[in-house]
Amino acid sequence: MNKRGQIAIFVLVAVVIIAVFVWFVIRPRLPPSLGGADVNPSAYMRDCLRAELPPIISKLSTQGGSLAPDNFMTYEGTNVQYLCYTSEDYVPCTVQQPLLTTHVAQEIRREIEPKARSCMDALVARYEQQGYSVESAPRSINVSIVPGSIDVVFTAPLTVSKENAQTFRQFGISQSSELYDLLMTATSIIEFESTLGDSETTYYMQFYPDLKIEKLKKDDDTIYTLTNVVTDDSFRFATRSLVWPQGYGVQS
Amino acid sequence: MRRILLLGFFVLASAIAFASAATNFSATVCCEKTQTGAFCQNVPSEVCASDARQTPTACESTSYCKPGTCYDSNEGTCLDNTPQIVCNANGGIWSSERPAQCELGCCMLGDQAAFVSLVRCKKLSGFLGLKTNYDPSIGNELACIAQVQLQDKGACIYEFEFQKTCTFTTRAECEGSSKSSNGSIQDGVFYKDKLCSAEELGTICGPSRKTMCIPGKDEVYWLDTCGNPANIYDASRWNDKDYWTNVKDKDASCSPLSGNADSKSCGNCNYLLGSFCRSASFTQTRASYGDFICADLNCVDESGKARKHGESWCLSDERRKLPGENSVGSRFFKRICVNGDVITEPCEDFRAEECVEDSIETTYGPFAQAACRVNRWQDCLAQTDRRDCENTDRRDCFWKEGVTLGNTTIDATCLPKNSPGLNFWSGEDSKVVCGVGNKVCVVKFEKDLFGNEKCKDNCECLEPGWESKYGEVCAALGDCGAKLNYEGKRGFKEGIQVKINGKIRETS
Numbered sequence A: 001m002n003k004r005g006q007i008a009i010f011v012l013v014a015v016v017i018i019a020v021f022v023w024f025v026i027r028p029r030l031p032p033s034l035g036g037a038d039v040n041p042s043a044y045m046r047d048c049l050r051a052e053l054p055p056i057i058s059k060l061s062t063q064g065g066s067l068a069p070d071n072f073m074t075y076e077g078t079n080v081q082y083l084c085y086t087s088e089d090y091v092p093c094t095v096q097q098p099l100l101t102t103h104v105a106q107e108i109r110r111e112i113e114p115k116a117r118s119c120m121d122a123l124v125a126r127y128e129q130q131g132y133s134v135e136s137a138p139r140s141i142n143v144s145i146v147p148g149s150i151d152v153v154f155t156a157p158l159t160v161s162k163e164n165a166q167t168f169r170q171f172g173i174s175q176s177s178e179l180y181d182l183l184m185t186a187t188s189i190i191e192f193e194s195t196l197g198d199s200e201t202t203y204y205m206q207f208y209p210d211l212k213i214e215k216l217k218k219d220d221d222t223i224y225t226l227t228n229v230v231t232d233d234s235f236r237f238a239t240r241s242l243v244w245p246q247g248y249g250v251q252s
Numbered sequence B: 001m002r003r004i005l006l007l008g009f010f011v012l013a014s015a016i017a018f019a020s021a022a023t024n025f026s027a028t029v030c031c032e033k034t035q036t037g038a039f040c041q042n043v044p045s046e047v048c049a050s051d052a053r054q055t056p057t058a059c060e061s062t063s064y065c066k067p068g069t070c071y072d073s074n075e076g077t078c079l080d081n082t083p084q085i086v087c088n089a090n091g092g093i094w095s096s097e098r099p100a101q102c103e104l105g106c107c108m109l110g111d112q113a114a115f116v117s118l119v120r121c122k123k124l125s126g127f128l129g130l131k132t133n134y135d136p137s138i139g140n141e142l143a144c145i146a147q148v149q150l151q152d153k154g155a156c157i158y159e160f161e162f163q164k165t166c167t168f169t170t171r172a173e174c175e176g177s178s179k180s181s182n183g184s185i186q187d188g189v190f191y192k193d194k195l196c197s198a199e200e201l202g203t204i205c206g207p208s209r210k211t212m213c214i215p216g217k218d219e220v221y222w223l224d225t226c227g228n229p230a231n232i233y234d235a236s237r238w239n240d241k242d243y244w245t246n247v248k249d250k251d252a253s254c255s256p257l258s259g260n261a262d263s264k265s266c267g268n269c270n271y272l273l274g275s276f277c278r279s280a281s282f283t284q285t286r287a288s289y290g291d292f293i294c295a296d297l298n299c300v301d302e303s304g305k306a307r308k309h310g311e312s313w314c315l316s317d318e319r320r321k322l323p324g325e326n327s328v329g330s331r332f333f334k335r336i337c338v339n340g341d342v343i344t345e346p347c348e349d350f351r352a353e354e355c356v357e358d359s360i361e362t363t364y365g366p367f368a369q370a371a372c373r374v375n376r377w378q379d380c381l382a383q384t385d386r387r388d389c390e391n392t393d394r395r396d397c398f399w400k401e402g403v404t405l406g407n408t409t410i411d412a413t414c415l416p417k418n419s420p421g422l423n424f425w426s427g428e429d430s431k432v433v434c435g436v437g438n439k440v441c442v443v444k445f446e447k448d449l450f451g452n453e454k455c456k457d458n459c460e461c462l463e464p465g466w467e468s469k470y471g472e473v474c475a476a477l478g479d480c481g482a483k484l485n486y487e488g489k490r491g492f493k494e495g496i497q498v499k500i501n502g503k504i505r506e507t508s
Helices: A003-029 A041-050 A053-062 A100-129 A179-196 A201-205 B015-020 B084-089 B118-128 B141-149 B429-435 B465-477
Strands: A072-075 A078-085 A133-136 A140-146 A149-161 A165-176 A211-218 A221-228 A234-240 B002-010 B028-033 B039-044 B067-072 B077-083 B093-095 B105-109 B112-116 B153-160 B163-170 B189-192 B211-213 B220-223 B229-232 B275-279 B292-296 B312-316 B332-338 B341-346 B353-362 B365-374 B397-401 B412-416 B439-447 B453-457 B497-500
Touching: A041 A100, A041 A149, A041 A165, A053 A100, A053 A149, A053 A165, A053 A179, A053 A234, A072 A221, A072 A234, A078 A179, A100 A133, A100 A140, A100 A149, A100 A179, A140 A179, A179 A211, A179 A221, A179 A234, A179 B077, A201 A211, A201 B332, A211 B341, B039 B084, B067 B084, B077 B084, B084 B093, B105 B118, B105 B141, B112 B118, B112 B141, B211 B275, B211 B292, B220 B292, B312 B353, B332 B353, B332 B365, B397 B465, B412 B465, B429 B465, B439 B465
Parallel strands: A078 A234, B312 B365
Antiparallel strands: A072 A078, A133 A149, A140 A149, A149 A165, A211 A221, A221 A234, B002 B439, B002 B497, B028 B039, B067 B077, B067 B093, B105 B112, B153 B163, B153 B189, B211 B220, B220 B229, B275 B292, B312 B332, B332 B341, B353 B365, B397 B412, B439 B453
């Protein structure tokens, strides 16, 4: 073999090595394959929805658990929902949002459901493009906030068939989050606020070493920011309770 | 022949201000939902949303906004003071009296306990994969915790996939309990105070160089090869066979009297001393073995003083610390040491709250605790007796001798110790308040035959200290008179006026 031939072989080997290397580096970022037998609907749905969840949770966490707060105060440019509120002076607040965990789960569900449906529609379309016959049943989505995570389960029975038939029932994504504990603590603070008109934040530190509570009184409002110091998950909400008007309370 | 000198001391006020404070209030109703979205508020009718119910009575008296207990059947929790409509609209079960489902009992969750309702106990047990162990006869939280601490703990030996394996757990969990994760503990044999790594038990578990934090525990623990916790991490006893065989108390572990914060070799953390098991990534220090360490949670305050985790203390931006001499805009703050950070909690603005602080003696030394408390100055001016004025159980006032306000004959006045802040830049409220400090003194002179005048009555009003004395009274009433703000800056106006025979005296 002449010198030119050797160089050509070396170049060819180098190109193959680089191609293999590049394939391994970028492969995890590629969308899951939908081609033929490699189709993995669970992975497709997970990847399609995974990026949706964090911004929703982040928004809910800074807005008192509501995506579109109605009764709110504005803090650092963000509308923060009052979870306990009174328009009067000298009286404790009235609870505005009981069953907070359920409410936040519903808010996540409401926001993520359209996206989940469009992901599913895209999945079905891709299957059909590849000549599969697809049968799907009515879909539903369930969001549960539990200690340590937020789980989204999309129930969408799906049967795909070409030569063989495959049936899928549920697709789920889970994000680790300490939001559950923060919401339970928020509920406890609301109970103190509605009963006594105030809360003692150091009380919670005895029992929850990972919890940091920041309480800021601004005008007549109190803004609570609960943070898990280990995971940095946080939840912020507002209250207006037992307000002492300035001065002698003389109304003008 | 007599001459009368009218000496007036006026603070931001005039009689007109009193008249202007008269206000028209419209009747309030119990509004189901206001235009801003707040539920069950006693507000003027026009504030109520157009499609919301409203009744001309207090919300407590209505059927739809009556407060009661809202029961969450999913979580098993109860929330008091919740209006009926708010509870029902969110899927809760409302009742005017606390329902039986809200009765609390002792829920045992392995070696931990929670004083909760039965449904909540089932929920928590489910989260942890444990069988529900609930005792409603235990009536308080302390007894509940004590009940759990009495439980025997040790090695639970059982066969799993043809191997003799082990779980470190309680006797109750071991004997007759089931293990999740596709298998069950069949006929578990319990060895009290033994560790799974004990050679004599002959299990597949042995010592490892890994460590772990256990939920609900302060310390760093050794981890065996089966993933069970062993004794408290002590680098010097890694090769100690006894330390990997028998359960050792906290007191029998390394440096039990210290918090061992940032120690490389000892994981005997103590939350009360300001250390707690955390991942080593939280600190600059790496442990000799494993990835966990006793993190230092204590702080240093603004004056350089060491503070323990959980300690709280007071701070104020007040320039002068004398009673009744608060600066305009000053405020009290509570500071707390939390997880190595000092966080600031402002008390209510306008000095509606003040910060109180005390220290308790603990076995580990003094521990400061502070709280924002309502500033009880409202009835100071009504006190005419020194003992009533200085009764700290009832109010926050001080007794000032030699000054008289109003028509009283007592030569002293009871004033707020921390004068309330006023919204003096808008409205007429502050004129009303500060006007209380107005003082008119009628000084009578007598002229003799040669035309010389001699003061006869109220001559003290001519003394140099009289004006400043009443200036202090004004300052104590609120943000009145000539004051500095919390930054030490003087106001744009004089704050006080002295009139002699109706003419304003020029100030230098």
